[in-house]
Amino acid sequence: MEFGPDHRAALLEVLTWRRDTRHFRTDPVAEDTLAKLQAVMDLAPSVGNARPWRVLRVEAPDLRAAVRANFEQANQEASALYSGAQAQAYQGLKLAGLDFAPVHLAVFTDMQPAQGHGLGRQTMPETLRQSTAMAIHTLWLAARAENLGLGMVSILQPKAIARLLETPPEWEFSAYLCLGHPEFQDDTPLLHRAGWQENTPTRWISR
Amino acid sequence: MEFGPDHRAALLEVLTWRRDTRHFRTDPVAEDTLAKLQAVMDLAPSVGNARPWRVLRVEAPDLRAAVRANFEQANQEASALYSGAQAQAYQGLKLAGLDFAPVHLAVFTDMQPAQGHGLGRQTMPETLRQSTAMAIHTLWLAARAENLGLGMVSILQPKAIARLLETPPEWEFSAYLCLGHPEFQDDTPLLHRAGWQENTPTRWISR
Numbered sequence: 253m254e255f256g257p258d259h260r261a262a263l264l265e266v267l268t269w270r271r272d273t274r275h276f277r278t279d280p281v282a283e284d285t286l287a288k289l290q291a292v293m294d295l296a297p298s299v300g301n302a303r304p305w306r307v308l309r310v311e312a313p314d315l316r317a318a319v320r321a322n323f324e325q326a327n328q329e330a331s332a333l334y335s336g337a338q339a340q341a342y343q344g345l346k347l348a349g350l351d352f353a354p355v356h357l358a359v360f361t362d363m364q365p366a367q368g369h370g371l372g373r374q375t376m377p378e379t380l381r382q383s384t385a386m387a388i389h390t391l392w393l394a395a396r397a398e399n400l401g402l403g404m405v406s407i408l409q410p411k412a413i414a415r416l417l418e419t420p421p422e423w424e425f426s427a428y429l430c431l432g433h434p435e436f437q438d439d440t441p442l443l444h445r446a447g448w449q450e451n452t453p454t455r456w457i458s459r
Numbered sequence: 460m461e462f463g464p465d466h467r468a469a470l471l472e473v474l475t476w477r478r479d480t481r482h483f484r485t486d487p488v489a490e491d492t493l494a495k496l497q498a499v500m501d502l503a504p505s506v507g508n509a510r511p512w513r514v515l516r517v518e519a520p521d522l523r524a525a526v527r528a529n530f531e532q533a534n535q536e537a538s539a540l541y542s543g544a545q546a547q548a549y550q551g552l553k554l555a556g557l558d559f560a561p562v563h564l565a566v567f568t569d570m571q572p573a574q575g576h577g578l579g580r581q582t583m584p585e586t587l588r589q590s591t592a593m594a595i596h597t598l599w600l601a602a603r604a605e606n607l608g609l610g611m612v613s614i615l616q617p618k619a620i621a622r623l624l625e626t627p628p629e630w631e632f633s634a635y636l637c638l639g640h641p642e643f644q645d646d647t648p649l650l651h652r653a654g655w656q657e658n659t660p661t662r663w664i665s666r
Contacts, residue, residue, distance in 0.1 A: 262469035
């Protein structure tokens with residue numbers, strides 16, 4: 253497989269137009285699209301080929317309401333850390349699309365996967381969590397290419413979410429994802445637009 | 460930006476042909492390509508737009524030798540955890556391309572970045588490490604689209620690597636990356652081919 257300018261342009265456009273979506277339309281995502289996204293997620297890198305990500309599709313209204321309540325509490329506590337103009341700015345930010353997103357996915361990392369037989373993670377158990385993060389990113393890009401938006405919610409209490417969803421003890425909460433059709437598109441992060449944190453380039457340093 | 464079948468096909472091909480490369484040719488990577496990859500990495504998602512990844516380009520021969528020695532030690536210790544046929548299988552695996560890859564990048568996560576003003580990580584400081592993992596994955600895909608290979612080495616002692624590279628205390632070691640022209644291409648993980656761990660699909664579970 254020899255990649256050319258068209259591949260690079262397409263990848264760059266998907267990366268450029270991927271956003272942390274918080275504004276969703278309520279119309280559903282087609283089930284065959286979800287099945288496709290589920291398969292694409294498995295193309296993510298994972299140490300030892302362990303694929304330690306675990307995905308719960310949260311549909312029960314009472315569970316969704318409980319997740320939302322947990323977000324509200326964690327967000328209020330986070331808001332209390334700021335003061336003055338910054339507190340006001342924080343409260344003005346929309347930080348999750350839990351109300352309208354048609355698809356909710358709770359993603360966990362299996363910290364004791366049988367797959368991979370422990371390879372590559374003896375000195376860095378962290379690699380399991382990295383694999384899950386990369387799988388989420390893979391899903392994010394694949395969703396974007398399907399003209400869908402994905403929002404990653406991390407203003408949650410991990411242990412409360414695990415209790416709520418009754419997950420096995422070896423599963424560690426990684427993120428809660430909102431997925432659906434975005435209300436609008438943008439090539440610039442919302443936090444940049446809102447003046448909370450501008451884009452800053454990262455320079456590589458030589459050693 | 461409306462994405463169509465061509466975008467989806469291109470993304471799928473890059474994802475499918477991304478491998479953890481361990482077999483490199485020694486010819487250098489063009490500096491303008493590296494500059495491009497550095498910029499593309501900044502398109503990765505990051506909580507609070509904090510972009511906490513820090514990248515050291517390791518070029519000094521003595522530093523490269525010390526990293527290699529650390530890998531040898533960590534790999535021997537990991538190998539000792541297996542016995543019988545599995546030990547033999549482990550020893551037969553090529554797990555890093557440190558000897559021939561022309562570009563070496565040590566990637567860290569700044570656990571106290573000023574950028575982002577703490578947003579989104581109060582209950583989950585883990586999000587900073589997730590951002591770095593997604594940035595590495597972004598670089599991985601961008602490199603693949605440039606017909607380069609990237610290998611992620613995690614069989615290393617994180618604290619020893621941080622000491623060796625004299626990084627600030629708030630930087631946490633995330634991964635050591637080998638980058639260069641791959642000796643060969645494949646759409647199937649080496650660990651699958653070698654019989655260490657076959658590909659297993661991850662099913663989403665409903666709640």
